[in-house]
Amino acid sequence: MIISLKKTDSEIAKLILKEEMRQQESLIMIPSENYTSLAVKEALGSVLTDKYSEGYPGKRYYQGNEIVDQIERLAIIRAKKLFKVVHVNVQPHSGCEGNLAILFAVCEVGDPILSQHLYMGGHLSMGQQASVTSKYYKPYYYGLTKEGDINWQELESQAKKYRPKIIFCGGTGFTKIFDFAKFAKIADKVGAYFVADVSHIGGLIAAGVHPSPKNHAHIIMTTTHKTLRGPRGAMIMVTKKGLKKDPELSLKIDKAVFPGLQGGPHNNNITALAVALKEASGFDFQQYAKQIVKNSKALADKLIKYDFKLIGNGSKNHMIWIDLGNKNIDGWTMAWACEGAGIICNRQSIPFDKKSPYYPSGLRLGTPAITTRGMKEKEMALIANWLNNIAEYLKRIDLGNIGAKDKEKDQLARKKFKQRILKDQYILKIKEQVQILCHKFPVNSIVNSIVNSINK
Numbered sequence: 001m002i003i004s005l006k007k008t009d010s011e012i013a014k015l016i017l018k019e020e021m022r023q024q025e026s027l028i029m030i031p032s033e034n035y036t037s038l039a040v041k042e043a044l045g046s047v048l049t050d051k052y053s054e055g056y057p058g059k060r061y062y063q064g065n066e067i068v069d070q071i072e073r074l075a076i077i078r079a080k081k082l083f084k085v086v087h088v089n090v091q092p093h094s095g096c097e098g099n100l101a102i103l104f105a106v107c108e109v110g111d112p113i114l115s116q117h118l119y120m121g122g123h124l125s126m127g128q129q130a131s132v133t134s135k136y137y138k139p140y141y142y143g144l145t146k147e148g149d150i151n152w153q154e155l156e157s158q159a160k161k162y163r164p165k166i167i168f169c170g171g172t173g174f175t176k177i178f179d180f181a182k183f184a185k186i187a188d189k190v191g192a193y194f195v196a197d198v199s200h201i202g203g204l205i206a207a208g209v210h211p212s213p214k215n216h217a218h219i220i221m222t223t224t225h226k227t228l229r230g231p232r233g234a235m236i237m238v239t240k241k242g243l244k245k246d247p248e249l250s251l252k253i254d255k256a257v258f259p260g261l262q263g264g265p266h267n268n269n270i271t272a273l274a275v276a277l278k279e280a281s282g283f284d285f286q287q288y289a290k291q292i293v294k295n296s297k298a299l300a301d302k303l304i305k306y307d308f309k310l311i312g313n314g315s316k317n318h319m320i321w322i323d324l325g326n327k328n329i330d331g332w333t334m335a336w337a338c339e340g341a342g343i344i345c346n347r348q349s350i351p352f353d354k355k356s357p358y359y360p361s362g363l364r365l366g367t368p369a370i371t372t373r374g375m376k377e378k379e380m381a382l383i384a385n386w387l388n389n390i391a392e393y394l395k396r397i398d399l400g401n402i403g404a405k406d407k408e409k410d411q412l413a414r415k416k417f418k419q420r421i422l423k424d425q426y427i428l429k430i431k432e433q434v435q436i437l438c439h440k441f442p443v444n445s446i447v448n449s450i451v452n453s454i455n456k
């Protein structure tokens with residue numbers, strides 16, 4: 001693959017190799033990222049990228065889809081079996097399109113919808129102000145409690161007051177186990193569709209490590225590239241309960257995806273998804289999913305010992321959500337210092353955050369990718385120690401005007417900090433140790449596999 005690319009476009013080939021090196025030599029701790037297998041990557045880069053197939057298996061608007069039909073059917077069968085649902089659409093290009101298709105299928109323009117607030121871990125695609133979904137539907141929100149639980153009281157009173165057409169659960173920030181039955185009870189009371197967006201925990205559900213919403217939700221949406229460890233994309237699933245509420249629901253979802261929102265499906269993605277779904281039904285995947293949760297707990301417990309304040313006071317899934325308030329640093333500063341040390345995470349607003357979403361008070365970490373590399377509890381202790389060293393170091397050094405009320409001063413200070421921290425000797429020492437650890441847990445690499453096959 002990379003061999004022809006080098007001939008055609010050495011500039012891009014070099015950048016791909018650099019990115020591969022970055023992924024190899026850093027601790028990828030963004031909870032929504034992962035490493036796909038070589039098999040998934042091969043399927044993604046296959047001839048299936050060349051085919052047009054608007055429509056669905058057995059009813060396409062283009063000729064030449066005999067094989068594509070077989071592949072898409074396989075992906076659907078595997079997804080149905082894995083998630084125990086009655087209908088699956090594997091064509092959405094992303095989670096945003098998946099949620100938009102659900103809204104389009106179920107709601108009329110202007111209908112009220114209810115979801116977790118963006119600043120409390122919700123997701124843009126469920127009616128947040130900056131998203132197109134808030135222009136077409138009337139969004140209302142519920143939040144989290146200070147302890148990181150769903151604010152059930154608020155959810156129920158908003159549901160009763162506004163009678164939403166859809167109640168969404170899920171988003172980008174939640175460190176506990178979702179009580180899907182409780183969501184369903186409220187949704188049923190007000191006659192709403194209950195849509196479980198399980199994008200983050202899709203892989204944990206597939207492996208039986210997190211309870212499934214299949215008996216509670218009408219519709220389940222998941223992206224396919226997070227804990228599920230497939231290619232980028234999404235699936236919309238209809239449950240038995242969903243079909244009972246509306247026997248036409250599957251049809252409405254399919255029509256909303258195509259021709260409603262999308263044209264040709266990305267067949268290489270669907271092919272790679274079929275592979276990932278096969279992988280996800282195996283024993284190794286179950287072990288991996290169990291270890292994600294063990295690692296997350298181990299890391300969370302250690303961080304608490306280092307006096308990090310965690311939203312939810314720990315982690316019951318793959319995610320750790322830190323309130324950096326007591327460390328006197330913001331998420332932006334910590335995330336850049338971590339990047340300097342080769343630990344890649346992301347800053348995130350915390351419930352009731354007084355800071356802006358771009359410079360929030362929180363930091364979000366996840367264990368899926370490092371678990372895919374084979375890391376376990378012992379390595380989590382090392383990572384917690386490095387994170388603590390970074391936070392303590394940031395307390396000791398002069399951060400200048402970072403956080404100053406004067407925006408210009410703040411921006412200048414941040415610019416200087418970014419340049420400095422990536423070259424800081426103390427931070428680079430941690431980076432060296434991070435790299436030593438990464439070398440002990442190599443990532444499947446297409447380049448390595450080509451080199452190995454040539455050497456054989």
Ligand code: DSN
Nearest residue numbers: 031032095123171172
């Ligand atoms: N952007 C994803 C996340 O990081 O949680 C959600 O789409």
